[in-house]
Amino acid sequence: MNLYPKIKLSALRDIGWKLWDPIGLGLPGEGWPEHCADEYDRYLLHVVGMLNQGNSPEEAAEYLEWVGSEYMGLGPSNTLARKACVETVQGIIAYLQDLREIPLSVR
Structure with missing residues (x-):
């Protein structure tokens, strides 16, 4: 059973674009660029899945850190990259907690 109403990908x-953007495709303060809006979708959705399955926030942040440093090949992580990963996971957790407060509808 899903514990959340539908997750809005735009949220x-x-x-992700505000807090993480490891390859720097966006412009600060302008949100996600339309031509590459879906660039990080699978990583952000994977974090949601990890959290839904009981993984810790630290594990989710380590996953994002791995994505940037290893999968995207950006090299070893640093303090700023780690901070961005942690803040992104915290932002996703806050979003998911807000969704829990919305009543689920039965169809």
Whole structure:
């Protein structure tokens, strides 16, 4: 059983582009660019899945850190990259907690 109403991908994008954007495709303060809006979708959705399955926020942040440093090949992580990963996971957790407060509808 799903514990959340439908997750809005646009809300995850707002979080990811504002806080994470490891390859720097967006412009600060302008949100996600339309031509590459879906660039980080699968990573952000994977974090949601990890959290839904009981993984810790630390594990989710480590996953995002791995994505940037290893999968995207950006090299070793640093303090700023780690901070961005942690803040992104915290933002996703806050979003998911807000969704829990919305009543689920039965169809």
